[in-house]
Amino acid sequence: MSDTTPLLDVSGLTKHFPIRGGFPFPRTIGAVQAVDGLDFQVATGESLGLVGESGCGKSTTGRLITRLLEPTAGKISYRGQDITHAGRKRLAPIRSEIQMIFQDPYASLNPRQTVGKIIAGPMEINDINPAGGREKRVRELLEIVGLNPEHYNRFPHEFSGGQRQRIGVARALALEPKLIVADEPVSALDVSIQAQVVNLLQKVQQELGIAFVFIAHDLAVVRHFSQRVAVMYLGKIVEIADRDDLYGNPRHPYTRALLSAVPEATADETPARERIRLVGDVPSPISPPSGCRFRTRCWKATDKCASEAPPLVQVEGNKPGHLTACHYPETAETVPSPRLAKDPEAAA
Amino acid sequence: MTSTDQQTFLSVRDLKVHFSTEDGVVKAVDGLSFDLAKGKTLGIVGESGSGKSVTNLTILGLHDRDRTAIDGEILLDGKDLLTSTERELERLRGNKMSMIFQDALASLSPYHTIGTQIGETYRKHTGASKKEARARAIEMLRRVGIPQPDMRVDDYPHQFSGGMRQRAMIAMALVCDPELLIADEPTTALDVTVQAQIMDLLKDLQQEFGTAIIFITHDLGVIADIADDVLVMYGGRCVERGTKEEVLRTPQHPYTLGLLSSMPSLEGPVDVPLNPIPGSPPSLLNPPSGCRFHPRCTFTEKVAGGLCSTEQPLLDLIDGRGSACHLSLEQRAEFFADVAASRHN
Incomplete structure (x- = not known):
């Protein structure tokens, strides 16, 4: 920071x-x-x-x-x-x-506009005229994102998914x-x-x-x-940290479960391949669980978790800037390797 | 293949699937062969347009017969599916072979309860009564881990969460104890924690019933988790085959190597750029000449005489292990070692 x-x-x-619901006079019901x-x-x-x-x-x-x-x-x-x-x-x-890049490179580009017009769009809206003209700037941007500047007059359908996403990046960069x-x-x-x-x-x-x-x-x-x-x-930050702390020393049970569920492309049958099996689904955000929202799927949950929402704080053993929202944070001793599993039944 | 000692249950030989479209003929699958034994899982990896889904729709006979030209042989338990009539296929589908799809919501009817949809397949193939079918549906829902199955059986698909819908679809696919299950990206739309649940479920069910599974995915991590053997497809052809260990540890084809090294991992080095495969997948309307991967391959100049762009490399299989590449195995061992060194496994 x-x-x-x-x-x-x-x-x-x-x-x-x-x-909203109710008939004939709809009102807010939740x-x-x-x-x-x-x-x-x-x-x-x-x-x-x-x-x-x-x-x-x-x-x-x-x-x-x-x-x-x-x-x-x-x-x-x-x-x-x-x-x-x-x-x-x-x-x-x-x-x-503040600019945005979207997920779907097909839905986020207007099919009836040329790439040049799409990328110049933000400059037009904000009435920005860069030195040398908008077209020159667009060509520069195309070059930055690894597309051929000569494709200025093409339409989005002429590009593949990856190239379209590059166009989206160029548009986001247009206003610096x-x-x-x-x-x-x-x-x-x-x-x-x-x-x-x-x-x-x-x-x-x-x-x-x-x-x-x-x-x-x-x-x-x-x-x-x-x-x-x-x-x-479920609408809350449960853990925030520098990358190496979060991946190397995850303290929140959910972070740990999430990391252990990622399948890795290795053929090694080491214990690291075991998983924390989370049971059930994410509860509905309309009526989230009381207290800690993860408690319904957590293998460590107690009565305290149901009554008291854990604050997002630097729990003991965390480096500065590493915040965890859990009453019973995981420690390096309980789980020696971040990818080593805990059996939820045995712990329950 | 590791499964040579076991009886081959499904055998695909030199399968070619060509569609005629307005723009020309699409060679979606161009000479594909593989075998699958009972109780084994074959993982098929490939990008969009590599022909992996078309292959499996063809096995089930779900292709458009008027527009598709098919050549080759598909033997299921000794019976040729390509020469079977629609009626014969109908008797096999849902009964002997079954499929689960990526999008469970789109694959379930919104107007019928989950129980009716699971029971329908069962009644059709066994002639069971409505009551028996309902009992069977409840039993299947319990087996795939749906809580309170006797209540949920009367729910409609929209009342289920994404993971539960996928479970319901698995229940529907397995209701007649099929011997072959084709899973086309069944976990792609799911979150990782739910994906893990579904894959564990498939593995448990396979152990219990000895189902042969074809698992189609683009995710090599999922392959590492579930497959016994792996087939890598590119541009409608098989470029590499082998056991999971062989393919992931010592890839022989530059495309497989490229896929493996372009994936970010949870353990590898950070702050270095990833190694993407340059370019984009080929159009099958007008595929590249010779090796279909050659425009994106970094090793083409190492092959004498420009063979890569003129001649199609043959899939050289010894015991089910091999790849289709013009580089000699010695060359590959030498060139791939550097790339593998930058990877972490």
Whole structure:
């Protein structure tokens, strides 16, 4: 963490989607608690990974940061400025500094516009005329993302999935942003193409010094891309740490289970291949469990977990900056290797 | 293959599947052969458009017969499926061979309860009564680990979570105790913790019933977890075959090697760029000449006479292990060692 103001400072961020029902006078009968009290910072030029399973609120978080969604509660500060409820006008200059890359390279590009027009779009909207003209800038951008500048006049359907994702990256770079929110940018791509796009994003991040919020469900990809990683479960951050701490010394049982469930492409039959078997499914975010939200699937849960929500703190044995929300954090002694399994039945 | 000692249950010989489209003929599968024994799992790996799904739709006879030209032989327990009539295939599907798909929600009917859908297959093949079919459906749901199966049997698919739908589909596929199960990316749409549950379930069920499984995936991690033998497909052809250990430890084809080294892992070095395979998968309307991987291969100039772009390499199999590449095995051992050194296993 830098000693100056962080680029992005999020505190208590909450988003509840109301559920309306009833006839003939619909009223609010409940809420999907998609995101519930997130605190995190992103420093200039830093890459923060957000991981978690579907429905944990990671995409909602991305959309809140970019202000595509209106937060229910909490505060978002960008470079010290409170933008939580900023209006259109005040957001305009900030919007050009925060850009987004989407998951689906087919749905996120207008099929009726040429690549040149798509990439120039953000410049048009913000009325920016770079030296030498927009077309020259677009050609530069195409070159940066590894596409042929001569393809300026082509349409998206003439490109493969990986190339389309590059176009999406070029569009995000057009306004020289300070922060890019990338929502599952490689998960729709073939394995051999994923690595190409990850390398491109890494190059962009390092050479242009752009901060990233990298949202993904693939723990291996996140490990490769992010300096810091936050693990989310059912709308809450359960653990956040520097990459090496999180992967080398996961303290939250959920982080541990998640890591142990990733199948690795090795043929070794070592104990590291054993898993923590999580039983059941993620509960509904409409009525999340009381206390710790992971307790219904946790093998260590006690009465305390049901009554008291564990705070996200630096638990004993954590390095500074490594925060865990658990009453009974895992320790290096209980599980010698981060990938070594615990048998849930034996522990219960 | 490790399974030579066991009886071959499914045998595919020189299978060719060509579609005619408006733009020309798509050679989706171009000369594929493999064997599978009972109780074994064959993992088929490949990217989109490599022909892995088409192969399996053809085995089940689910292709469009008017537009597809098929050549070769598919023997299931000695019976040639390609010369079978639609009626004969109908008797086999769901009974002797079964399939589970990637998208469970799209594969289940939203208008019928889970119980009816599982029971339907059972009634059709065994002539059981509605009552018996319902009891069977409950038993199957219990076996795939759905809590309170006697209540959930009357639920509709939208009332199930993603993992439960996938379990229900597995229950439906296994209701008649099929001897062959084809699983086409069954875990791709699932979260890792649920994926782990489903794979454990498939392994348990296989142990119990001795089902032969074809597991199609693009994820080599999943292959490492579940497969006995592996077949790597590229551009409609098999480029490498062998046991899981052989293929993952000592890949022989540059494409397999490329796949393995382009994957980020939980243990390898960080802060170094990944090693992607350059370019993108070929179009099967107009596939590259010679070896279909040659435009993306980094070793083409090591082969004398530009053979890679002119001549199709043959799949050289000894005991079920081999690959289709013009490089000699000695050359590959030398060139691949450097790449393998940068990997971590």
